[in-house]
Amino acid sequence: MNDIKEMFRFEHVKIDALIEATIETLTMTGIATLFSFFIGIILGVILFQSSKGKAIASKPVYGATSFVVNLFRAIPFIILIILLIPFTKAIMGTMMGVWGAMPALIIGSSPFYARLVEIALKEVDKGVIEAAESMGATQTEIIWKVLLPESLPALISGITVTAIMLVGSTAVAGVIGAGGLGSLAYMVGFTRNQPDVTLVATIVVLIIVFIIQIIGDTVSKAVDKR
Template sequence: MNEIKEMFSFEHVKLDVLWQSTVETLTMTGIATLFSFVFGIILGIILFQSSKSKTKASKPVYGVTSFVVNLFRAIPFIILIILLIPFTKALMGTMMGVWGAMPALIIGSSPFYARLVEIALKEVDKGVIEAAESMGANQWEIIRKVLLPEALPALISGITVTAIMLVGSTAIAGVIGAGGLGSLAYMVGFTRSQPDVTLVATIVILIIVFVIQILGDTIARAVDKR
């Protein structure tokens, strides 16, 4: 009973620390989402194009790309962070803090979004593609002017899901020193027996997730109506 009372006492919650942790979580999520969007679009287009192409080179390209995407999607995020420690140290100069978590966040989420991109592109009406081909459009023009615009609502929904997944990943990264709300909830709330801190950090994470979902849905609906 005392623990429940302590959880809702909020006596250990420091607003400046909470704000700093929130900014760290938003920074990790925002930057990783941006890079995941770019890399995911590239990988998704490669998967889509190589899967439907009938050339001899397309099958090896699809096989290798698909293998890499599936490989990094299958590795649990906490293990991926550990595996990437040498790479992260070499690239970022540290494995701690916001920037120390960035390579794992991007590498872990880009393949996930790439599959969503591939699915979105496959759902584009084939008649629209055939019409563009009959008008003499080359593959790059079809991708840029037909596939991506037609699939845009699904691409936005996909990056929304990816961003929400990244919020959870930042919380996991926080447990091993990446900072953010996950670190606040574990390092301060759990290890120091301050459940009110853990509760507040959890509430802020939920608010971030809800805001991302609402924004993503709103943008996707607006684009879909155009």
């Protein structure tokens, strides 16, 4: 009972630390989402265009891309962070803090989004694609003027899901020193036996997730009505 009472006293919660942790979480999520969007689009298009039955189908290209995507999707995020420590140190100069977590966040989320992109592209009406091909459109034009515009609502929904996943990943990264709300909840709230800090950090994470979902749904619906 005492632990539950302490959780709701909020006597250990420091606003400055909470704001700093929130900014770190938003920074990690925002940058990783941006990179994942572009990398995922590229990988997703390669998967779609090289798959069986497409104009530029290539079994080796599809197999290699699919293997890489499946490989990094299958590795648990906490293990991925550890595996990437040498790589992270080499390109970022550190494995700690916001920037130390960035490679793992991007590499872990891009393959996930790539699969969502592939699924979104497969849902595009084949008749629209065939019509563009009959008018002499090149594969590049089909990608930019048909596939991506037609699948945009699904692409936005996919990146929304990816961003929400990244919020959770930043919390995991925070446990091993990446900063953010995950670090605040564990390093301060849990290790120092301050459950009120953990509770507040969790509430802020939930608020961020809800906001991302609302924005994603709103943008997706707006694009779909065009």
